[in-house]
Amino acid sequence: MKSRKYLKFGMLAIILIFVVSYILYEKGVFGPQKVVGAQVAVGTLKPTVFGIGTVNAKMNFNVGPTQSGKILKLYVDQGDYVKAGQIIGEMDPGDLEQNIASAHAALVNSQYSAETAKAQIQAAESVNELAQVTAARHAKLFESGAISRESLESKEKDAQVAQASLDSAISTYQAAQSRVVQAVADHQKMIEQKKDLLLISPVDGVVVSRQTEKGSTVIAGQTVFNIIDPKTLWVQTRIDQSRFSGIEIGQTAEIRLRSHKEALQGEVARLQVQGDTVTEERFVDVKLNSASAKILLGDSADVTIQLPVAENALYVPAAAVKTIDGADCVWVVKNEKVYSRKVKTGVQTVEGEVQILEGLAQEETVITYSKAQLVEGTKVRLVPAL
Incomplete structure (x- = not known):
């Protein structure tokens, strides 16, 4: 009876030791470090860049x-x-109306003066023509001895006076015309000032x-x-500098306003040259393809920009890429041990897939999650989840 009792206790002790050992191996410090991994895959990536912005207008006028x-x-x-x-x-207008009336009166007066001067020219031309004809006729009479020299000189002097009067009348008319031009300019200036009001x-x-x-x-x-042209509405979007590469004018975008449920379509219209040095962001202006009266300036928006599709691309989950000493790295599982490896990354999708340009091969296994900090050469065990 005693031997059976000892045998029973012995079997229970062995089972207990086995269970404890298993727990310590699986859950405790004696087993390999447990990590979650994923294989490097090949496929088509549809990368996007996400940013937050504010609705503004390109054509904005201050009147x-x-x-x-x-x-x-x-x-x-x-x-x-x-x-x-x-x-x-x-x-x-203040006293502008009176000034316009005064300028108009000055214009009319100058026009009357010009007309009077023009009439004086016509009268002077008639007198001058007669005086010149008379002087010429007396010159012939003097040559024939019919009149004296004194009579000839008198007519010649009358002709000179008539010519001088004509020249003076012409000068007076020209001055009057100049005053008309000045009066027209002054009056027009007043009219333009009224338009400026x-x-x-x-x-x-x-x-x-x-x-x-x-x-x-x-x-x-x-x-x-302040007036805007609603056809030029766009979203001034902030994009993290690390995600800015690959964005180009003309790329399509999806815009979701915080004040609207429906998604709107747009496209990249401008890449601003200067970024924000404090937040390390760049500004991208995304034009709305259709204007809407419901869209107001200052509305906040979530913007997703579609980047070019990457065909036959190697990719890993974004959680696998870590920054070590300023470089992009992944932890690779090889022979149940982990080793860090530098990689060159490309585009990233909204689903969390990161393109690998250099550093990995297809079907290699990388670590996406580990509770404890990984050390080079650490033995690990891959599990579905932690």
Whole structure:
């Protein structure tokens, strides 16, 4: 009986030792380090770049007066649609109307003076013509001895006076014409100044803001209305500098506004030269393919830019790529041990696949997750998940 009892306890002890040993090997410190891995695969990658941006407009116009003054009338408000050339406000003309009337009177007076001078030319021409004919006739009479020299000299002097009068009349007319030209210019200048008092929309667009009100005094160049062209709406998108490579003008993009449920289509319209040195981001302007009255300036948007498709590309999960000493590396499993290897990466998909350009071969195994820090040559065991 005792031998059977000892045998039973012996078997239980052996089983207990086996279970404890198994647990220590599988879960404890005595077994190989457990890691999750993945094989290097080949396939077609459809890479994308994600960024966050704000809706803005490429064509943005500030409308204001060209001279200081008081606002007389404002015809539109923010949110209103306007047409190119539409009068949207007026400035107080002050005494400009009186100045225009005075300039017009000066113009009419100068025109009358010019007409009078022109009539004087005609009269002087008639007198001069008669005097010249008379002088010529007396010259012939003097040659025939019919009149005296004194009579001839008198007629010649009359001819000289008549010519001088004609020359003076011509000069007076020319001066009068110059005054007409000056009066026309002054009057036109006043008319143009009156036109400058009108605030006119430069484009078919939407009034974004009205920054002053009727009766306010503004200076030359101060903005009264801000108008945008809704056909030029785009999203100024921030892209991490590390993901900027490969983005080009014309690439398609999907835009999801925070204030809208539906996705909108767009394309890359401009790559801004200067980035943000603090956040290490670059700016990409993504144009909306269709304008919408529901889209407002300042709306936040999630932007996904479609990069060129990579055919027959080697790739691994993004979790496998680590930065070691400033370089992209992966941990490769070989003969149940791990070794770090530098790689050159390419594009990345939104699903978390990273293209490998150099450093790995197809069907090699890389580590995607490990609870403990990996060390070169560490023995590991691949498991489905941790």
